[in-house]
Amino acid sequence: MSIECARVGGINLAQGVCDLPVPGPVLDGAKQGMDQGRNIYTRFDGLHPLRRAIADKVRRDSGMDVDPEGQIVVSAGATGAFYCACLALLDPGDEVVVFEPYYGYHVVTMRALGIRPVFVPLAQPDWTFTASDLENAVTDRTRALILNTPANPCGKVFTRSELELIADFAESHDLFVFTDEIYEHFLYDGREHVAPATLPGMARRTIAISGFSKVFAITGWRLGYAVCDPEWALPIGHFNDLVYVCAPAPLQMGAAAGLNELGPDYYASVAREHQKKRDLFCAVLCEIGLTPHVPQGAYYTLADISSLPGDTAKARAMHLLETTGVACVPGNAFYEGSQGEHLARFCFAKKMDVLKQACDNLRRLNRG
CATH class of the missing domain: 3.40.640.10 (Type I PLP-dependent aspartate aminotransferase-like (Major domain))
Incomplete structure (x- = not known):
């Protein structure tokens, strides 16, 4: 998905890369x-x-x-x-x-x-x-x-x-x-x-x-x-x-x-910053009808993408990328059977301006 995202010049919410600045x-x-x-x-x-x-x-x-x-x-x-x-x-x-x-x-x-x-x-x-x-x-x-x-x-x-x-x-x-x-x-x-x-x-x-x-x-x-x-x-x-x-x-x-x-304040700030990003991103997923499983920790959310066109999670994820320019990971990557075919994983550990742009792009689903 990272390769496909680069092909279309999209926003990569597939790969689990944290965009925090490296501490001094x-x-x-x-x-x-x-x-x-x-x-x-x-x-x-x-x-x-x-x-x-x-x-x-x-x-x-x-x-x-x-x-x-x-x-x-x-x-x-x-x-x-x-x-x-x-x-x-x-x-x-x-x-x-x-x-x-x-x-x-x-x-x-x-x-x-x-x-x-x-x-x-x-x-x-x-x-x-x-x-x-x-x-x-x-x-x-x-x-x-x-x-x-x-x-x-x-x-x-x-x-x-x-x-x-x-x-x-x-x-x-x-x-x-x-x-x-x-x-x-x-x-x-x-x-x-x-x-x-x-x-x-x-x-x-x-x-x-x-x-x-x-x-x-x-x-x-x-x-x-x-x-x-x-x-x-x-x-x-x-x-x-x-x-x-x-x-x-x-x-x-x-x-x-x-x-x-780095003391406790640093680690608390990491959690606090990512909770804000989680809340923003999950709210937008709800808004566009891709109901998220709101995470308790880490920096990913699994969302229900069954409303998107396609018969498989991969097809739906590719539709999302082509339509909005936002890349995610098809949910079947995390299951042995077919349980993940209606899911996709998004990584929200991005700089806030990048995450907000991804949210704006995802709203194209409603406008389309």
Whole structure:
């Protein structure tokens, strides 16, 4: 869709790129890293200043004490950390429980490694699930569950009670829980992010994955990390060395500076700014008859595009692009079956003037 959007010179609300300015401390830290000679390979699990800063962040945000020398692996983005975790801890033929709608990279990564995703659909409109839904997905090959909270693409923020249900399920079947928490600071309407690893019994079985692409608006820097028990961190680090060698050294210094110098006000402003964008964009979707699922977190909304011409989500998304110049992702990209054919995902993490222009363009549907 990004390629098609460029073809027509449209506004790209398909790709999940945050248009916030990169914070000054992050840029300055990277430049200082270069000036100070941080331009060669790092240790396989990342530079100590960044691992130390991540450990401090985890303690501040969740109260957990993690050892920067043995429980943190810095990798080439959150997707890189997830790939290395799968390589280290899962085998071909293993099965992993995946909530649906899902983030495509999770599923594609596992399938590339011969790992079978088993889907648990979240029930609309509130994206709910039951203990029975989880139990029905288990076989003797089940080894893990993957949890994305706040979730891409539906914006669900899993509650503490839901996470407790997942924790009980994981413990009863002795499963790893891979968590993708990269949108943890994009929370709306007073919601809180509960780190699954903080729940009783979950610290050892949780592989917590996050990164800096979204909150520091540095998607192109490719910086992410995994936090987990030392027994799992070592093999994850070995595969990180094998596949990526290391994440970019001076850019690690930039991320460390951001973690150390940006306080709670920065993260609160990120959430506040994106809630305004969410409210504006969802109001326009309602106005033009593309009813949105208003997200609780992250910076996407799934909208009902069944009123648009076409028999598939892709055809409807292409009609929208050709008619309004606004690109979205067809909803079937997030489902194994046909459940997503009436949906499309829009990313509203754009500069306000760009988002307002997209809204004006979308109103052409009513004028047409």
